[in-house]
Amino acid sequence: MNIGNSRIPWARPILFGDEKVLAAEAIESTYLSAGAFIERLERAFGALHGDADAMLAVSNGTTAIELTYLALGLGPGDEVIQPGWCFAAAANMTLAVGATPVFADIRPDDWMIDPDDVERRITPRTRAIVVVHTYGNVCDASAFVEIGRRHGIPVIEDCAESMFSRRDGRVCGTFGDVATWSLQSTKTITSGEGGFVFARDDKLRQRMKLLRSHGMSGPRKYWHVEIGRNFRLTNVQAAIAVAQLGHREELIAMRRRVDRGYQRRLGNVPGIRLQHYPKAVDPVVWAFAVLIDPDVHTVPRDEVMARMAKTGIETRPGFYSFGQQPLYGAPPLANADRIAAQTIALPFPPDLSDAEQDRVVAALQEALRA
Numbered sequence: 001m002n003i004g005n006s007r008i009p010w011a012r013p014i015l016f017g018d019e020k021v022l023a024a025e026a027i028e029s030t031y032l033s034a035g036a037f038i039e040r041l042e043r044a045f046g047a048l049h050g051d052a053d054a055m056l057a058v059s060n061g062t063t064a065i066e067l068t069y070l071a072l073g074l075g076p077g078d079e080v081i082q083p084g085w086c087f088a089a090a091a092n093m094t095l096a097v098g099a100t101p102v103f104a105d106i107r108p109d110d111w112m113i114d115p116d117d118v119e120r121r122i123t124p125r126t127r128a129i130v131v132v133h134t135y136g137n138v139c140d141a142s143a144f145v146e147i148g149r150r151h152g153i154p155v156i157e158d159c160a161e162s163m164f165s166r167r168d169g170r171v172c173g174t175f176g177d178v179a180t181w182s183l184q185s186t187k188t189i190t191s192g193e194g195g196f197v198f199a200r201d202d203k204l205r206q207r208m209k210l211l212r213s214h215g216m217s218g219p220r221k222y223w224h225v226e227i228g229r230n231f232r233l234t235n236v237q238a239a240i241a242v243a244q245l246g247h248r249e250e251l252i253a254m255r256r257r258v259d260r261g262y263q264r265r266l267g268n269v270p271g272i273r274l275q276h277y278p279k280a281v282d283p284v285v286w287a288f289a290v291l292i293d294p295d296v297h298t299v300p301r302d303e304v305m306a307r308m309a310k311t312g313i314e315t316r317p318g319f320y321s322f323g324q325q326p327l328y329g330a331p332p333l334a335n336a337d338r339i340a341a342q343t344i345a346l347p348f349p350p351d352l353s354d355a356e357q358d359r360v361v362a363a364l365q366e367a368l369r370a
């Protein structure tokens with residue numbers, strides 16, 4: 001088999017051509033900052049989540065989280081419970097607003113935050129629970145909503161990696177009090193940089209709107225009622241995202257094909273475990289990771305990645321756990337630390353060909369050879 005040696009990137013945005021057309025329309029309108037595409041995008045993405053009026057477009061998935069914390073009034077002395085293994089935006093923004101991240105362990109099979117561990121970590125200072133739906137999976141969000149209701153704590157869903165994934169038929173982002181997404185270029189739909197916040201509570205959303213744009217309010221121009229930020233998406237970015245959103249079914253189908261291809265090739269390989277997707281979950285996978293069992297394979301994870309890189313295949317480590325990174329001063333967590341040390345996220349461009357996928361899997365198996 002000629003498996004070739006051209007570079008296989010970890011991710012690659014899929015563009016359809018109308019991104020260019022709509023971006024040009026936005027530019028020709030001369031409305032580069034605010035503009036009609038923003039509301040069009042918010043209403044379209046909101047409608048896909050059950051409320052066309054409740055979606056706000058923002059500059060990226062990180063400011064979406066920061067905006068949520070600011071609108072909830074989080075600050076020093078407040079604790080935010082979140083996963084001990086995931087992308088760090090929720091943790092970093094917790095620290096940025098002066099609050100304290102409290103890390104809960106993840107579950108060993110689906111790699112999602114563990115509701116029992118969250119409940120154990122609730123204190124009188126807990127002001128929010130953030131669930132991060134990692135790699136396309138959807139955590140048991142209803143369990144967190146129930147815990148949140150019982151303790152009077154809002155639940156925030158970080159859906160950056162799980163756009164359009166479903167659990168029990170319900171689209172991710174519609175379980176909690178607030179949900180956030182990213183439109184960064186590896187994400188399911190993209191505008192280069194961008195994001196969303198979804199909040200059905202009108203008062204909270206109005207505060208987010210205010211804080212998104214300098215805390216200026218009312219008919220008087222340049223009248224500030226809050227210390228706001230500038231977290232606005234541009235009209236040109238919104239135009240690109242509107243075009244992408246129109247192709248969501250194709251993008252979802254492409255991701256499903258690559259996911260199925262890996263499941264078929266790697267589902268029964270000794271010493272390799274895959275992230276478990278519960279039956280209730282219908283995922284749109286963002287990243288496909290393998291967990292290397294060190295009892296079976298002795299080559300260190302980073303060496304496996306280096307060997308694959310030599311054949312032109314770009315991989316990423318699973319996230320480092322917060323306990324591993326001195327910045328966070330977090331205590332060890334058994335599952336988070338183990339999964340962090342043993343996972344490799346494989347290339348997942350939505351248009352990865354069968355031949356490329358064969359090559360990735362062959363290179364992985366070769367790299368695992370002691």
Ligand SMILES: Cc1ncc(COP(=O)(O)O)c(C=O)c1O
Nearest residue numbers: 060061062087089160182183184
């Ligand atoms: C789970 C998660 N949350 C938040 C973000 C941050 O999004 P952005 O890069 O748009 O700021 C990302 C990644 O990009 C992510 O994976």
